[in-house]
Amino acid sequence: MEQQEKIQSPVSNEDVIVINRRSFFGVLLGIGTAGMGALLAVPVLRYVLYPLYAKSSKSTWTAIGAMDEFSDLSKPILKPLDLKQVDGWREVDSSQTVYVTKGANGGLAVLSSICPHMGCTVAWREGGDEFVCPCHGGRFAPDGKRVFGPPPRGMDTLPHKIVDGKLMVKFEYFRENVPNQEVLS
Numbered sequence: 592m593e594q595q596e597k598i599q600s601p602v603s604n605e606d607v608i609v610i611n612r613r614s615f616f617g618v619l620l621g622i623g624t625a626g627m628g629a630l631l632a633v634p635v636l637r638y639v640l641y642p643l644y645a646k647s648s649k650s651t652w653t654a655i656g657a658m659d660e661f662s663d664l665s666k667p668i669l670k671p672l673d674l675k676q677v678d679g680w681r682e683v684d685s686s687q688t689v690y691v692t693k694g695a696n697g698g699l700a701v702l703s704s705i706c707p708h709m710g711c712t713v714a715w716r717e718g719g720d721e722f723v724c725p726c727h728g729g730r731f732a733p734d735g736k737r738v739f740g741p742p743p744r745g746m747d748t749l750p751h752k753i754v755d756g757k758l759m760v761k762f763e764y765f766r767e768n769v770p771n772q773e774v775l776s
């Protein structure tokens with residue numbers, strides 16, 4: 592007589608159900624963990640990427656001298672300026688120079704000494720009665736108008752105001768080598 596051997600699976604139906612439950616909870620736990628991770632990652636990413644999207648803070652107003660100093664503007668007067676700017680995580684201290692001069696309309700004007708061509712420092716040439724840029728020979732009139740050379744525009748004028756008898760200047764940086772004055776920061 593042929594005996595039929597009954598092959599029994601080592602895993603019972605109950606086991607399958609238990610395993611299925613376990614994998615379901617495992618998947619649920621995985622999703623929950625991934626969700627929590629994503630939630631925690633958002634502030635961390637924002638923190639890390641902040642310097643990339645944060646804009647440099649605008650310069651503040653700085654006093655550059657009493658108005659009496661600028662009563663005689665027979666030639667431009669050079670004034671140093673200490674600046675503090677926040678750029679992403681960094682707080683940057685820098686020094687710049689400006690010229691206080693007679694503007695085109697006869698009033699007072701404050702000019703940045705940064706050449707609008709490629710950023711060299713423009714100097715006032717005594718006797719020549721003009722500003723000269725040492726890098727590529729750009730030349731400017733006493734009121735900052737472009738006279739000669741590669742700079743595509745005149746020297747950049749800075750906002751100024753008078754407060755309590757003092758001349759205040761807001762230093763700004765401008766895009767180089769473009770025909771119009773465009774504020775960068």
Ligand code: FES
Binds near residue numbers: 729
């Ligand atoms: S940087 Fe001034 S003329 Fe080029």
